Amino acid sequence: MSVESRSPLRGLxxxxxxxxxxxxxxxDFSSWAARLADYTPVGQAAPAVSAAATSATTATATVVAAxxxxxxxxxxxxxxxxxxxxxxxxxxxCVAVVDSETGMILGKAGSGIEIDLxxxxxxxxxxxxxxSTRALGNDEKIDDVLISLTTQxxxxxxxxxxxxxxxYLIGDKAKASLAMARYKATEADLQIQL
Amino acid sequence: xxxxxxxxERLVELAGARSAALVDSNxxxxxxxxxxxxxxxxxxxxxxxxxxxxxxxxxTLGSTDVIDDIIITLSTQFDIVRPLTANPSIFLYLAMxxxxxxxxxxxxxxxxxxxxxxx
Numbered sequence: 571m572s573v574e575s576r577s578p579l580r581g582l583x584x585x586x587x588x589x590x591x592x593x594x595x596x597x598d599f600s601s602w603a604a605r606l607a608d609y610t611p612v613g614q615a616a617p618a619v620s621a622a623a624t625s626a627t628t629a630t631a632t633v634v635a636a637x638x639x640x641x642x643x644x645x646x647x648x649x650x651x652x653x654x655x656x657x658x659x660x661x662x663x664c665v666a667v668v669d670s671e672t673g674m675i676l677g678k679a680g681s682g683i684e685i686d687l688x689x690x691x692x693x694x695x696x697x698x699x700x701x702s703t704r705a706l707g708n709d710e711k712i713d714d715v716l717i718s719l720t721t722q723x724x725x726x727x728x729x730x731x732x733x734x735x736x737x738y739l740i741g742d743k744a745k746a747s748l749a750m751a752r753y754k755a756t757e758a759d760l761q762i763q764l
Numbered sequence: 765x766x767x768x769x770x771x772x773e774r775l776v777e778l779a780g781a782r783s784a785a786l787v788d789s790n791x792x793x794x795x796x797x798x799x800x801x802x803x804x805x806x807x808x809x810x811x812x813x814x815x816x817x818x819x820x821x822x823x824t825l826g827s828t829d830v831i832d833d834i835i836i837t838l839s840t841q842f843d844i845v846r847p848l849t850a851n852p853s854i855f856l857y858l859a860m861x862x863x864x865x866x867x868x869x870x871x872x873x874x875x876x877x878x879x880x881x882x883x
Contacts, residue, residue, distance in 0.1 A: 684825055691821020698817045699836060702810025706803050710838040717818060718832035 652761045653679035656737065659754050661745025663722070664688075666738045667762065670696045670728070676735070676764065683740055692726050692738050700733070714755065716748060723748050727755040729762060737762070771877045772798035775858050778873055780865025782841065783807075785857045786881075789815045789847075795883075801859060811836075811845045811857055819852070833871065842867060846874050848881065856881070 647655075649667065656665040657679045664680035666689050673693035678685050695715065703710055711733055715726040723746050725739040737758060739751050768786055775784040776799035783799030785808055792812040797804055814834060822829055833846040840862050847855040856878055860870050 687825055688821065691817065691824060694817040694821065695814050698813035699810060702806065702813055703838070706806050706810065710840065713837035713839065715814075715837070716833075716835040718834070719822070719827075719829035720832065721829055 647761060649677040649762065649764070650679070652758050653677055655761075656739065656754055656758050659739075659741065659751045660747060661742040662739070662751070663742055664738075664740040667764075668693060668736055668738050670700075670734050670736055680740075685738075685740075688724075688740065689738055692724065692736070696726055696728065696736060714752060716752065718743065718748070723751065725751055725755050727752075727759075730759055732764070735764065767880070767882050768796040769798065771881050772796055775856075775873060775877055778858075778860070778865065778870055780861040780863075781870070782859040782861055784859070787812060787855055787857050789819075789853050789855055795854065799859075804859075807843070807859060808857060811843060811855070815845060815847060815855055833874065835867065835871065837862070842870075844871055844874050846878050848878055851883075854883075 653665050653667070656662075662680060664678065664683045664685045666678035666685050667676040668674070668689040669676055670693040673690035675686060675689050678689075695717075696712070699712060699715065703712070711730075712728055714728070717724040717726070721743050723741045723743050725741075725748075726736050727739070728734070728736040737755050739755055741748075741751050772784040772786065775781060781799060783797065783801035783804050785797040785804055786795040787793070787808040788795055789812045792809040794805060794808050801807065811834075814836070815831070818831055818834065822831070830849075830852055831847050833844060836843045836845070842860050842862050842865075844858045844860070845855050846857075847853070856874055858870060858874050860867070
């Protein structure tokens with residue numbers, strides 16, 4: 571505690587309450603002053619703490635005041651966090667964000683599958699369908715492709731902001747709910763930032 | 765005794781159904797169809813590509829899985845593609861209006877139709 575915060579307290583102490591058994595025989599009160607310096611009355615301890623708390627609050631307020639400028643950037647979690655969150659559906663095996671133009675994986679989470687190969691396969695599927703939709707002459711965009719295999723369910727979900735990039739979810743067919751996985755994929759759209 | 769036409773007719777009776785077809789993914793040719801959809805041939809060819817790609821992907825992965833079904837959701841329509849258990853290179857294709865139909869029911873009906881289908 572600094573000198574400037576101690577000096578007003580010292581004045582208060584003299585006014586309210588004095589230490590017991592003071593030795594008035596000492597003419598210069600030097601030992602009294604020394605004892606006063608070490609003495610912290612119970613009632614006086616609180617203001618010091620609250621002062622610290624106030625300064626902490628002020629610090630928080632400064633942080634809060636500084637946050638709004640950063641919200642636009644920090645609001646959305648990183649790709650890894652989104653993928654981990656995506657992986658939280660029941661029976662999830664693997665999730666990935668894939669660029670369908672190249673078949674390469676931008677980010678992945680989970681295990682148990684050769685995700686690189688599977689993603690390349692899924693890219694071919696999406697590209698085939700996109701190409702044929704264009705051939706049909708209509709500009710309908712693909713919301714998602716749900717694939718049920720014997721032991722797996724897969725979801726290919728192109729991002730609305732960039733249809734050539736898709737989220738790819740693979741789940742265990744026995745455990746996973748296709749509808750829930752599909753919902754999770756839709757939900758993640760808003761959070762994925764590339 | 766083939767019941768392809770009757771089966772497909774039953775499928776397009778579903779609420780929101782646009783068209784149904786039986787397609788050979790080896791050639792992309794339509795073996796049978798029901799309902800009115802101008803782009804049915806092209807849609808069948810498109811889904812042929814999808815089925816082929818998926819089969820190839822499974823082959824690459826060395827998996828023993830077979831495709832149960834593939835559902836493709838578009839902005840106003842969804843397509844259900846279901847390869848036949850007996851002959852996976854032939855698939856049933858059903859196009860549904862997204863806003864008027866029930867995907868789960870349609871999926872069930874297609875699987876039922878597939879089970880009963882005789883070529």
